[in-house]
Amino acid sequence: MDRAVFLDRDGVINKDHGYVYQVDDFEYIEGVFDACLSLKKMGFKLAVVTNQSGIARGLYTEDDFHHLTEWMDWNFADKGVDLDGIYYCPHHATAGLGEYKCDCDCRKPKAGMFNSAAQxxxxxxxxxxxxxxxxxxxxxxxxxxxxxxILVKTGKTATDEAIAASTMVxxxxxxxxxxLASL
Structure with a gap:
């Protein structure tokens, strides 16, 4: 069994401008490629786990998401970083439209994406x-x-609830x- 570092996308890999789905709006967090390369060298697999309620809300399509994700994946590969898995949730229990309006197991704070990746x-x-x-x-x-x-401060404002649920900020x-090297 391998170990992994799971990465949220918006706010961790890229700046969160709200419902990012176009290449032109995707702005990497400074140093993300070097950090991920270091994590790979430490023996971690890398898996992205991202809620994409913009799909559920009809703001963009799954095809839009896949196009951007493929571009992002190529960017990582060009920097020598192979992402081992990319998992996303296109659902929202209340704001979703049509088939995307459901209370699923994959939308964080539920563990479905992690369990799928683990399997x-x-x-x-x-x-x-x-x-x-x-x-x-x-x-x-x-x-x-x-x-x-690990809660990082490059995305949403770190709330007391987020800090309490994390083990490190x-x-x-x-x-x-x-x-991680210091542990």
Whole structure:
């Protein structure tokens, strides 16, 4: 069984401008590629876990999301970083439209995306790490049995609830490799 670092997308990998779905609006967090390369060299698999309620709300399509995700994945590969998995939730229980309006198991704060990744990538969640920017990221990781839950300040404002659900608060993903190396 392998260990992984789970990464939220908006606010961790890229700046969260709200419902980001176009390449022109996608702005990487400074140092994200080097940080992810360091994590890979430390033996972690990398899995992105992202709620995409913009799909549920009809703001963009799953095809739009896949186009942007493929571009992002190529950017990482060009920097020598292979992402091991990208998991997303297109649902929303109350604001969703049509088939996307449902109370699913995959939307954070539920653990569905983590459990899917663990099964497919053969991961030991008890040896894994979550890096996110909000409470729901921390709660989903906790529900999945992930012991190290790092809240970064590059996305949403760190609320008391998010801080309470995390095990460490760091400025950015850039600080994650050194923190994990110190454990």
């Amino acid at each position: 497919f990538l053969k991961l030991d969640l008890s040896a894994s790490v979550m890096v996110g920017d909000k409470r729901d990221d921390m709660l989903a990781a906790k529900a999945a049995g992930i012991p190290i839950r 760091l400025e950015s993903i850039v600080d994650v490799p050194d923190y």
